[in-house]
Amino acid sequence: MNGDQLDRTIRDVLHEWTPDNPSPPAGVADLIVRRHRRRNFARAAGAVLGVAGITFGAVLVTGAGGDDGAQPPATRVSEESKLLWQTTLPGKSWDACTTAPGAVYCRGAEYDGIGVDARTGKVGWRQEAQDVDSGRSPAGSLPGVRDGVLYTYADHAPGASSAGTDLVALDIDSQQVLWKHKLADDSRNRSSAVLFDGGILTNSPTFKSVAALDDRTGEPLWTYSWKKADCDRVAIDGVPYLMCSPDSDKAPQRSTVIRLDPETGKPSTVATVEGPTAYIGTDEDAVLLGGMAGGQKFFGDPGPATLTRVDLRSGKVTQHRADGLPMGPVADGIVLVPGRNGTVVAYSADDGRRLWSRELGLKLRKESRDPTMRELPSTAAVDLDSRVAYYLDPSGQLVGLDLDSGAVRWRGRVEVPKSPVEGGIAPELMLYERGLIGQVGGELFRIEPELPEAGS
Numbered sequence: 001m002n003g004d005q006l007d008r009t010i011r012d013v014l015h016e017w018t019p020d021n022p023s024p025p026a027g028v029a030d031l032i033v034r035r036h037r038r039r040n041f042a043r044a045a046g047a048v049l050g051v052a053g054i055t056f057g058a059v060l061v062t063g064a065g066g067d068d069g070a071q072p073p074a075t076r077v078s079e080e081s082k083l084l085w086q087t088t089l090p091g092k093s094w095d096a097c098t099t100a101p102g103a104v105y106c107r108g109a110e111y112d113g114i115g116v117d118a119r120t121g122k123v124g125w126r127q128e129a130q131d132v133d134s135g136r137s138p139a140g141s142l143p144g145v146r147d148g149v150l151y152t153y154a155d156h157a158p159g160a161s162s163a164g165t166d167l168v169a170l171d172i173d174s175q176q177v178l179w180k181h182k183l184a185d186d187s188r189n190r191s192s193a194v195l196f197d198g199g200i201l202t203n204s205p206t207f208k209s210v211a212a213l214d215d216r217t218g219e220p221l222w223t224y225s226w227k228k229a230d231c232d233r234v235a236i237d238g239v240p241y242l243m244c245s246p247d248s249d250k251a252p253q254r255s256t257v258i259r260l261d262p263e264t265g266k267p268s269t270v271a272t273v274e275g276p277t278a279y280i281g282t283d284e285d286a287v288l289l290g291g292m293a294g295g296q297k298f299f300g301d302p303g304p305a306t307l308t309r310v311d312l313r314s315g316k317v318t319q320h321r322a323d324g325l326p327m328g329p330v331a332d333g334i335v336l337v338p339g340r341n342g343t344v345v346a347y348s349a350d351d352g353r354r355l356w357s358r359e360l361g362l363k364l365r366k367e368s369r370d371p372t373m374r375e376l377p378s379t380a381a382v383d384l385d386s387r388v389a390y391y392l393d394p395s396g397q398l399v400g401l402d403l404d405s406g407a408v409r410w411r412g413r414v415e416v417p418k419s420p421v422e423g424g425i426a427p428e429l430m431l432y433e434r435g436l437i438g439q440v441g442g443e444l445f446r447i448e449p450e451l452p453e454a455g456s
Contacts, residue, residue, distance in 0.1 A: 075402065080450035081412040084435070085121030089114065089442045095138045095188075097439050099432050100145040103172075104444065105152075107139050112154045113170050116444060118432060125175050131158035137165060140189035143200065146215060148172050151200065153188045154180070167193050167202050169218060179218030181211070197238030198262050212240065212265055222265030228252060232279040236287070236312065238262070241270075243279035243287065257287055257310050271310045271317050281330035283349040285312050288335070290325045299325060307352035322352030331382040334403060336389055342377060344391070346406060356406035362393035365421040373423025381429040381436060386451055392429040392438045394419070400449055410451055416443045 094108035103124075104116040113127040143151035149169050156164030165186050169178040183192060183203040193202035196212075199221050204211045209225040210233060228251035229244040242258040255277040257270040273289060278299050280288040287310040294303030305325040309318045326347040328337040334355065335347040342364045346355040360377060367373040378392040387403040388410065400410035419441055428439040435448030 075405075075407045075409060076452040077408050078410045078450055078452045079412065081410075082435075082448040082450065083414060084446040084448065086414065086443065086445040087116065087121040087123065089116075089444055090123065090126065091442065094439060094442060096141050097428055097430065097437070097444070098142040098144055099430050099437060103145075104430075104432075104437055105142065105145060105150050105172075106439065106444070107142055107152050109138075112168060113150050113152045113175075115150075115172060118437070118446065121444065121446065127170060127175055129154060129158070131155070137163070137186040137188055143167070143193040143202075144195050145172070146195055149178065149215065151193060151195070151215075153192075156180075156182050165192075167200075169215070178216070181213060181218055184209075191232045191234065194233050194235045194240065196235040196240045196262055201233050201235065201240045201260070203233075210242070210260075212260075212262075221263075224260060224265045224267060229256070231258075234279065234282075236282055241287070241312075242267075243277075243289065245276045245278070255289065255291075257289075257312075259312075270312055271315045273308055273310070273317060273319075277308060278325070278327060280307075280327055280335065283309070283330050283333055286310060286349075287312060288326075288330060288349060290322075290327060292325070293321060299327075305352075307347070307349075309350075320350075320352040322347060323354060326352060329380050329382065331380070331389065331403060332384055332387075336380045336382070338377065338379075341374065342393075344380070344389075344401065344406070346403075358401055358406035358408075360391055360393075360399050360401075361408070361411075362391065362397050362399060363395045364393055365395070367421050367423035370423060375421060376424060376426035378427045378429040378438070381431050383431055388449075388451065390429055390436055390449070392427045392436075392440065394422075394425060394427050394440055396440055396443075398429075398436070398438070398447070398449075400451070410449045412447060412449060414438065414440075414443070414445050414447060416440045 091108045091110035094106050097104055097106040103118050106114050110129055111126050112129045115124045117124055139153050150172055152168050152170055154166050154168045156166045165183045165188060166180040167183060168180050171178050181202060182205045184205055184207045193200055199212045200215045201210055201212050204223060208227060209223060211223045212221040214221055228247055230247045231242040231244040234241050239262055240260045245255045246253055253275055255273045259268045259270050275291050277289040277291045280290050289308040291306040293306045296303045305322045307320045307322045307326055326335040326337050328335050330349055333349045335349050337345045337347060339345050342360045342362050343357060344360060345357040348355055362377055364375045375394045380389040380391060382389045388400040389403050390400045392398050396414040396416040398412040399408060402409050430437045437446050
């Protein structure tokens with residue numbers, strides 16, 4: 001399935017998708033596939049099609065439900081912070097950023113890569129994209145940085161109606177392209193290319209296949225193919241894995257966790273689970289999968305869910321009922337699920353229990369032509385040292401929640417230019433040393449929250 005076919009499939013599925021109402025919000029399908037940045041959409045776009053519909057994560061329309069009424073313990077809220085720098089990036093729109101020691105790297109509509117000094121915010125170099133007016137695919141994330149090489153994405157055939165996608169290795173010192181590798185489609189999300197010990201695992205030029213590449217030369221180390229499933233790629237403790245779910249109702253209705261030998265690519269099945277599942281994340285030595293438990297047609301439909309834990313060492317499978325699909329970042333045994341209207345619900349990664357819920361209190365504006373569509377907060381950036389989960393909204397407001405209770409511990413704000421409301425758009429927030437680096441539109445900043453002392 002190429003990018004255009006995937007776009008049409010998403011539209012078709014969403015036109016039938018009814019999370020809370022008899023019909024979906026007007027124009028929601030076109031808003032999703034519109035070529036703008038959709039970070040929270042791309043985060044979970046493993047695209048489990050057919051009987052599973054499409055795997056999103058509960059961030060786009062359905063959310064995780066309302067507040068359960070539990071009040072977090074009172075705590076002093078700090079509004080103190082230190083804004084170290086703020087930079088307006090060149091170009092009109094930016095997709096995703098990643099950090100490395102001493103630097104921030106971003107990709108946008110006009111640049112396949114840009115380097116920013118993390119100490120000063122000064123733009124050091126930029127790699128211009130070709131044919132920037134060709135309606136390029138956005139990137140939900142960047143694969144990362146290793147040994148002085150930035151791994152990013154670029155159009156395979158700039159200017160073509162279906163430009164395709166290349167994984168690109170860009171030498172940071174010289175800004176020279178070391179190698180390119182063509183992907184099968186326009187997916188540019190967290191699963192499209194992952195670094196593991198000894199290489200980088202990425203989509204092959206053909207569907208339902210992955211290639212392990214030498215990260216310095218781009219030469220293939222090994223390949224692996226499969227049938228009748230859609231698989232997320234992930235590296236855990238330096239080892240590549242596939243999280244596979246049936247691609248249609250005609251495929252065997254089971255999901256598998258597959259370990260790929262880093263040196264040879266030899267597959268070994270860690271565990272098999274009945275029914276379609278969505279990959280959530282990892283918790284210590286366990287993989288977390290989510291499944292539908294209430295007869296839902298799509299993963300985005302509200303209703304009970306099954307949280308499955310697969311122990312990667314023993315292959316032991318344990319399953320627990322949850323009141324909603326716990327799709328979100330996993331931090332020290334807690335899954336942080338973004339809900340509708342700026343609510344966060346915390347679930348236990350051990351047994352799926354709802355631990356707490358909290359309204360972020362951020363400014364998430366409604367889209368005037370479609371009030372059912374709102375802006376989105378960033379994915380949580382979790383500081384485990386201070387046990388705070390930070391969020392950023394498109395207006396530059398920030399909040400820090402206590403990871404264990406949901407209590408607000410800090411609020412901050414960065415002045416950013418006013419911009420039109422675009423429903424479904426989320427900014428980006430990343431941990432960096434003792435603080436945060438955030439990206440809102442073309443604004444990049446570094447800020448250090450000053451938290452209240454413990455017990456105050």
